[in-house]
Amino acid sequence: MIAELAEIQRNIDKADRTDRRVQNLASYINENTLRAVHKKMDGRKAVGTDRVTKDEYSINLEQNLTSLVDRMKRGAYKPQPSRRVYIPKDGKGKKRPLGISSYEDKLVEAVIAEILTMVYEPKFYDFSYGFRPGRSCHMAVREVVKDVQLHKTSWVVEADIKGFFDHVSHEWLMKMLEHDIADKRFLEIIEKFLDAGIMDNGIYSDTIEGTPQGNGASPMLANIFLHYVLDNWFDVVMRRQSHGECYIVRYADDFICCFQYPNDAEWFVKALRKRFDKYGLSLAEDKTKILEFGRYAARKRAERGLGKPETFDFLGFTFYCSMNTQRTFFRCKVKTSRKKLRGKIRAMKEWIRNHNNMPLGWLFSKINEKLRGHYQYYGVTDNIVECKRFLRQTTWYLLKYLNRRSQKRSYNNDTFFNGLLKTFPLARPRMRVSLYYR
Numbered sequence: 088m089i090a091e092l093a094e095i096q097r098n099i100d101k102a103d104r105t106d107r108r109v110q111n112l113a114s115y116i117n118e119n120t121l122r123a124v125h126k127k128m129d130g131r132k133a134v135g136t137d138r139v140t141k142d143e144y145s146i147n148l149e150q151n152l153t154s155l156v157d158r159m160k161r162g163a164y165k166p167q168p169s170r171r172v173y174i175p176k177d178g179k180g181k182k183r184p185l186g187i188s189s190y191e192d193k194l195v196e197a198v199i200a201e202i203l204t205m206v207y208e209p210k211f212y213d214f215s216y217g218f219r220p221g222r223s224c225h226m227a228v229r230e231v232v233k234d235v236q237l238h239k240t241s242w243v244v245e246a247d248i249k250g251f252f253d254h255v256s257h258e259w260l261m262k263m264l265e266h267d268i269a270d271k272r273f274l275e276i277i278e279k280f281l282d283a284g285i286m287d288n289g290i291y292s293d294t295i296e297g298t299p300q301g302n303g304a305s306p307m308l309a310n311i312f313l314h315y316v317l318d319n320w321f322d323v324v325m326r327r328q329s330h331g332e333c334y335i336v337r338y339a340d341d342f343i344c345c346f347q348y349p350n351d352a353e354w355f356v357k358a359l360r361k362r363f364d365k366y367g368l369s370l371a372e373d374k375t376k377i378l379e380f381g382r383y384a385a386r387k388r389a390e391r392g393l394g395k396p397e398t399f400d401f402l403g404f405t406f407y408c409s410m411n412t413q414r415t416f417f418r419c420k421v422k423t424s425r426k427k428l429r430g431k432i433r434a435m436k437e438w439i440r441n442h443n444n445m446p447l448g449w450l451f452s453k454i455n456e457k458l459r460g461h462y463q464y465y466g467v468t469d470n471i472v473e474c475k476r477f478l479r480q481t482t483w484y485l486l487k488y489l490n491r492r493s494q495k496r497s498y499n500n501d502t503f504f505n506g507l508l509k510t511f512p513l514a515r516p517r518m519r520v521s522l523y524y525r
Contacts, residue, residue, distance in 0.1 A: 094115070096205060099205060099206055099209075107269070108265075108266070108267055108268055108269035109206055109267060109268050109269065109270070110269045110270050111270055112202055112206075112268060112270045112273040113159070113270050113272040113273040113276065115198070115202060116156070116159060116195060116198050116199070116202075116273075116276070117156055118149075118152045118153065118156055120198045120201075121152050121155065121156070121194050121195070121198060122148070122152060124194050124197040124198055124201075125141070125144070125145070125148065125152075125194055127197075128141055128190075128193065128194070128197070129141075130142060132187075132193075133170075133172065133187045134170075134187070134189075134190065135167060135169065135170050135187050135188045135189035135190065135192065135193070136167050136168055136169070136170045136189055136286050137167060137189040137190065137191075139189060139190045139191070140190065141190060143190075144190050144191065151191070155191055155194075155195070159195075159276065162272075162275070164195075164276070164279070165279060165283075166188070166189075166192045166195070166279055166280050166283040167188070167189045167191075167192060167283065168283050168284040168285055168286045168291060169186030169187055169188050169283060169284070169285050169286070169299050169301070169302065170186070170187040170188075170285075170286050171184055171185070171186060171187075171285050171286060171287035171288075171299075172184075172185050172187055172301075173185070175434075183300070184253075184299070184300070185299065185300050185301035186285060186299025186300065186301045186302055186305075187301050188301070188302055188303065192280070192283075193303055195276070195280075196280065196302055196303030196304045197303045197304075199273075199276065199277060199280075199303075199304045199307075200303050200304040200306075200307045202273075203304065203307045203308070203311070204219075204220065204307060206267060206268065207267070207307070207310070207311055207314070208220070210267070210314065211310065211314055211318070212314070212318045212319075212322060214230065214318070214334070214335050214336050214337060215310065215313075215314065215318055215337050215338075216230070216336070216337065216338045217306070217310065217337065217338040217339030217340075217341075218306035218307065218309075218310060218339060219310070224338060224402045224403075224464070225467065225520045225522070227336050227337075227338040227401075227402060228401065228402055228404055228421060228467070228522060229522045229523075230336045231336050231343050231345075231401060231406065231419075232406075232419045232421070232522050234334040234336065234345045235345060235380065235381055235406070235419040236382075236417065236418065236419045238332055238334060238345070238347075239331065239332045239347040239381075240332070240334070240345040240346070240347065240380065240381045241346070241347055241348070241349075241379065241380070241381045241383060241384065242345070242346045242347075242348070242349050242351075242352040242377060242378070242379055242380065242381075243343060243344070243345055243346070243352075243377070243378055243380040243381075243399055244343070244344040244345075244346070244352050244355060244356060244375075244376075244377050245343060245374070245375065245376050245378065245399040245400070245401075246342060246343075246344070246356070246359065246370060246374075246375045247341070247370065247371040247374035247375055248340045248363070248368055248369075248370065248371065249368070249369045249370060249371040251309070251340035251368065252297055252298060252299065252300050252305065252309065252340070253296070253297040254296055254297055254367055254368055254369075255296060255297050255298045255308070255309065255312050255367075256296055256312075256366055256367040257278070257281045257282070257295070257296055259312070259316075259366050259367065260281070260298075260308060260311070260312050261274065261277075261278060261281075263311055263312065263314075263315045264277065264311065266315075277304070277308075280302065280304065281294065281298060282294060285299065296367065306339065309339060309340065310339070312366075313337065313340065316362065316363070316366045316368070317335075317337065317342065317362075318335070318337065320362060321333075321335050321344075324358075325355060325358075328354070329346070329347075329348075329351045329355075330347075330348055330350065330351055331346065331347030331348040331351060332345075332346070332347040333345065333346045333347065333351060333355075336401075338401075338402055341401060341402060343399065343401050349377070349379075352377045353377060356370075356375065356377060376399075378396070378397040378398075378399060379396055379397065380396050380397065380399070380406075380408060381396075381408070381417075381419075382408075382417035384396035384408055385408055395408070396408040400424045400426070403423065403424055403427045403464070403465070404421040404422065404423065404424055404465075404467075404470075405421065405422050405423070405424045405425065406419060406420070406421050407419075407420055407421075407422070408420075409469075418469075420468075420469040421467065421468075421469060421470060421522065422469065422470050422472070422473045423465050423470060423473040423474070423477075428473060428476070428477065431461060431477060432477065432480045432481075435454075435457065435477075435480070435481050435484065436480075436484045438457070439454070439481075439484045439485060439488050440484075440488050443488040443489055443491060443492055444492060447507075447511060448511070451511035451513070454481065454485070454513065455513060455514045458477075458478065458481065458513060458514040458516075459514050461474070461477055462474055462514070462516045462517065462519055463519055465477075466516055466517060466518050466519035466520065467518065467519070467520045467521070467522050468518060468520070468521055468522040468523060469522070471516055471517070471518060474516035475516055477516075478513065478514075478515070478516060481513070482508075482513060486498060486500075486503050489503075489507075
């Protein structure tokens with residue numbers, strides 16, 4: 088696998104030096120790369136339409152890989168339709184659709200994703216953070232704080248792409264890939280995945296557009312699409328035509344734009360609608376707004392008789408204008424968004440209610456895992472108060488539902504807080520991630 092990756096890198100470097108498109112990528116989807124991906128694959132993942140697990144595929148691994156590579160060389164390889172499943176979204180009963188590929192297809196998708204990462208990672212902009220090696224949600228949040236606090240940000244555009252993953256244009260995506268990749272066989276394999284279709288409760292549907300979430304190469308393909316539709320356009324066109332400073336931070340299909348002047352923000356939204364329409368996308372108008380935000384927003388709004396500056400949400404956090412503790416300088420702070428906090432509390436409540444009859448040691452151990460997972464993401468600068476609120480709600484639901492284990496009330500406040508919680512202490516929140524920029 089290492090030798091193949093090194094050869095791919097040399098191929099890419101050569102193309103960059105000669106200003107040509109990358110060639111001969113399909114040949115790297117071979118037994119060695121597929122075997123290496125197979126070893127790293129999580130065998131507990133959901134199965135696709137073929138219902139084959141990692142263990143079952145491993146029984147005749149070499150024969151299966153040889154057959155797969157042979158079919159790819161002959162052009163006879165055809166990905167199976169993805170199995171449609173739905174997972175809870177936002178704790179409100181809404182469902183997010185996912186496409187689960189067959190195990191063999193997962194192997195090919197993973198290799199394709201690795202190759203595409205090597206081709207496009209040097210091309211991507213620094214303000215793009217989603218699904219990229221060495222980058223995280225916290226880094227994107229920190230970048231927004233930096234753009235507001237250090238630069239001349241006075242207006243923010245909070246935008247949302249309507250059903251992005253379901254409306255990626257296959258035609259435009261293939262044109263973008265062809266712009267950088269000359270290997271027709273490699274491109275044909277990607278196109279086959281895009282056109283493989285979906286099986287939903289035994290009913291087949293064509294996929295004339297979109298790249299299903301859950302597909303191993305989907306995040307990379309989404310990044311490539313938005314790199315050309317949004318990132319490159321913002322950097323080349325918007326920065327040149329803007330009268331003041333402007334910045335963008337994107338994580339997958341979520342992005343925030345900062346502007347110095349309101350006219351630039353208004354022009355951007357109008358131009359963005361046209362830009363998206365050209366590529367088959369559209370803005371969710373109810374979730375797209377321009378708001379006054381930044382170090383001067385509170386004073387300027389007060390002069391016009393308006394209230395406090397509005398807030399905006401990004402990656403599960405609400406950004407708001409504030410001051411440091413001594414009230415000597417402006418601070419852009421974050422807290423858990425109300426929507427996310429309500430959803431997390433609701434999910435914790437349901438979990439406790441459904442497991443309140445389990446042994447106490449096991450129950451508290453699992454709850455602490457959930458609490459630590461919550462703190463790991465939301466335990467950031469300025470947000471400990473909201474983490475403590477989540478802990479308080481969890482504690483209250485524990486008391487409520489443990490008292491329903493029998494008809495007799497098992498605990499009062501004293502026996503619960505000074506007894507049970509001393510024996511099984513709950514994990515306390517602490518700051519895990521600093522949002523101070525470096």
